Amino acid sequence: MIRTLFIPVCCAILLSCGGVHKNRIVVGSKNFTEQVILGELLAQHLEAHAHLPVDRRFYLAGTYICHQAILAGRIDLYVEYTGTALAAILKQSPSNDSFQVYEQVKGEYARRFQLAVEEPLGFNNTFALVVRGPDARRLHIRTISQAARFTPPWQAGFGYEFMERQDGYQGLVRTYGLRFEAPPRIMDLGLLYRALLEKQVDLVAGNSTDGLIAAHDLAVLEDDQHYFPPYQAVPIVRQDTLTRHPEVETALEQLAGKISDEDMRHMNYSVDGEHRDIQEVVRNFLRSKHLD
Numbered sequence: 001m002i003r004t005l006f007i008p009v010c011c012a013i014l015l016s017c018g019g020v021h022k023n024r025i026v027v028g029s030k031n032f033t034e035q036v037i038l039g040e041l042l043a044q045h046l047e048a049h050a051h052l053p054v055d056r057r058f059y060l061a062g063t064y065i066c067h068q069a070i071l072a073g074r075i076d077l078y079v080e081y082t083g084t085a086l087a088a089i090l091k092q093s094p095s096n097d098s099f100q101v102y103e104q105v106k107g108e109y110a111r112r113f114q115l116a117v118e119e120p121l122g123f124n125n126t127f128a129l130v131v132r133g134p135d136a137r138r139l140h141i142r143t144i145s146q147a148a149r150f151t152p153p154w155q156a157g158f159g160y161e162f163m164e165r166q167d168g169y170q171g172l173v174r175t176y177g178l179r180f181e182a183p184p185r186i187m188d189l190g191l192l193y194r195a196l197l198e199k200q201v202d203l204v205a206g207n208s209t210d211g212l213i214a215a216h217d218l219a220v221l222e223d224d225q226h227y228f229p230p231y232q233a234v235p236i237v238r239q240d241t242l243t244r245h246p247e248v249e250t251a252l253e254q255l256a257g258k259i260s261d262e263d264m265r266h267m268n269y270s271v272d273g274e275h276r277d278i279q280e281v282v283r284n285f286l287r288s289k290h291l292d
Contacts, residue, residue, distance in 0.1 A: 025050070025241070025248065028066055028075035029058040032189045033271050034125065034209060034264065038079040040282045041255075042235060045291060049251040062161045063088050071113060076241040077248075081125055081231035085109065085117075087167035094167045094229035098124070101230055114239045118249070119256035120232040123264045127162070127228045128208045129172075129221040132196060136219035143224040144176050147203070156184040157192055157201035167229060168205075175227045193218065209261055211269025233259070258289050 025046055029039030036058045043054040057075050060066050063084055069075045085105045086092050090112075095101050106117040129144055141147045162168040163186060172178065185201055192204040193212050206213065206220075213220060235252050242249050263285065270281045286292045 024053040024055055025077070025245065026055045026057055026075045028060050028069055028078040030063065030066055030078075031059040031061050033211075034207065034268050035079065037264075037267050037271060037278055037282060038121075038233065040278050041286070042077065042079065042252075044279070044282055044286060045255060046248060046251050048286075048292065049254065050245065050247040052245060052247070062159075063165075064161075070115065070236060070238060073238065077235055077237040079121070079233050080117075080236045081233055082117075082120075083126070083167060083229035083231040084165070085234075085236075086229060088161070088165040091166060096226050096229060098230035098232060102232060102234070105234075109236065110239070116237045116239050116242055116249075118235040118237060118252045120234050121255055122233075122257040122259040123209060123261045124230055124232050125207050125209045125261075125264065126223070126231045127167075128206050128210070128213075129223075130193075130196065130204050130206045130210075130213060130218050131202065131221065132199075133217035133219045135202070136221075141221065142219075143222040144178075144227075145224050147221055148176050148178050151178050151203070152181050154180060154202035155182055155200070156180050157187050157195050157204045158184045159189045159192070159205065160186050162205045167227075172205075172227060175225050209264040209268060210272075211265050211267070212272050214265075215269060215273045233264075254291060258291065 027039050027043045029035040039056060039058050043056050046052055047054050060069055066078050067089055070078060082101045082105050083094060086101055087094055090105065090108050092104070102120065109115040109117050131147065139150055141150070158169055163184065169184065187195060192206060193216065195201045196204050196218065197216055208220065237248065267281050267285055270276045271278055283292070
């Protein structure tokens, strides 16, 4: 019941906040490590290259909250994933063509929401079904199709958003014929891997760029039926923000294609695995790419 109330309560809080200040930029993020890293990266880069004061409004729950926040003018920009935008916001059928998905999202966001979808940052953070490494080796499973034979007694753990969205749970179980004797446990994203390691659950839906996967001997099951669409990370910006501050777009163009999958995994692990400060991790990354 708490979860069913969480989204409307958060929306009410966001809608009650004051609007974005015209003389500064407000960067938002969702509520998991990668998103906060990306939010901080945008903030630092805009401060250095657009020469504007930046407010940080991070940990805004999930996709729907961030989308409502940017539509309401409570934030100016945040990083979204193309597959998420297509399925969760536009409610359109997923495609495996990354260019087609990007162009579709870009066109629809401009037409429906007056939001600009900037060039991809360079990495693709697709959903990943994850199991414990020893279990994968013992059962000789590498793909989701192979795992389907073993799922009935398994306890699955998924985030609320994964259970609700078009490219999430319902389509996944249909595509692969997954069956679970007990309903999946609905968990906060930050708790999924801990629950998996502590054997509270046996399979979770994580993200392919999560730094903790290799660090904790977890195994990503191959999406052999190509169910999940591409999830390229792209900055989403209010069009009126770009009109007021064209220097924002110039700064964002400098980030296009600069973050590889490996770069993102490394930054995620630096924070989640090594417990390093996010601002420091971002500063070091920007310096390494000569973007400081």
